[in-house]
Amino acid sequence: MLKDLPLSEHIHQHCNESMERALLAERHPLWARSCPELKDIDFIRLGLLRCISVVDSGRHFLQTNEQIYGQLLPHSTYFKSLKSHRRTSMLEAFEQQSYHLHAETLLSQGIDYLKAFPELDEYTIEAADGHFIDHACHTEKNSKGKVYAAGGIYALNLRSGLLRFLCLVTNGTQRHQEIPVLRDHIEKQNKGNNSSQKHLYVYDKAVTDFVWWDRQKRHANYMISMLKENSIATLVESIPFDSRHEINTGVEA
DSSP states (O other), X not given: OOTTSOHHHHHHHXXXXXXXXXXXXXXXXXXOOOOSSSOHHHHHHHHHHHHHSOOSSHHHHHHHHHHHHOOOOOHHHHHHXXXXXXXXXXXHHHHHHHHHHHHHHHHHTTOOTTXXXXXXXXXXXXXXXEEEETTOTTOOOOXXXXXXXXXXXXXXXXXXXXXXXXXXXXXXXXXXXXXHHHXXXXXXXXXXXXXXXXXXXXXXXXXXXXXXXXXXXXXTXXXXXXXXXXXXXXXXXXOOOOTTSGGGTTOOO
């Protein structure tokens, strides 16, 4: 982040660069479209400002945005845009490029929390878990008028410290089962452009499935977790390590 730039200008600059990358990443993106009432780049910028603004509601945010930045935006235009499926696809493409841009910036500043372990340089290492909110605002009811907890899976990159929304589990219209969703996400990732990238996931015991993870070896996907009580582990060998070194703090064996 450039110190001589105000926060609003830095956000605007970051949005423009991320959008340019998103447009270049796809040959003919279906989500690319001109919307004169509320441009896509302004929609994204407003979303970021909404997250960091101290306001009580969406309407309060629009009033504050008008007072501070002088941008008058009709309430109906803004709230209708939040339900746009096209803009949802656009945000998915934008988020990937924004995430990579942040990662590049941190790496250029020498930030690598795993640099003491060079054997992990080829891996993307993420600690993931599901997060759900009961009675979340704007959660839709299902056909029976029932509302469940809505949420998804979040992942913390242990190399850079960046947190990202990994995938949606449920919008609240059905009960959540996060492990099948995680598997689907990884299977889809295996078929993507970066399928050769090695991944190491840190997850709770619920994700333990020896057969499925064994098949993931050919995609260089691995998992670290605690053993379930009914699991049977086979000791292969004991790996020597320096228990007095600070990077091994807490390691027992």
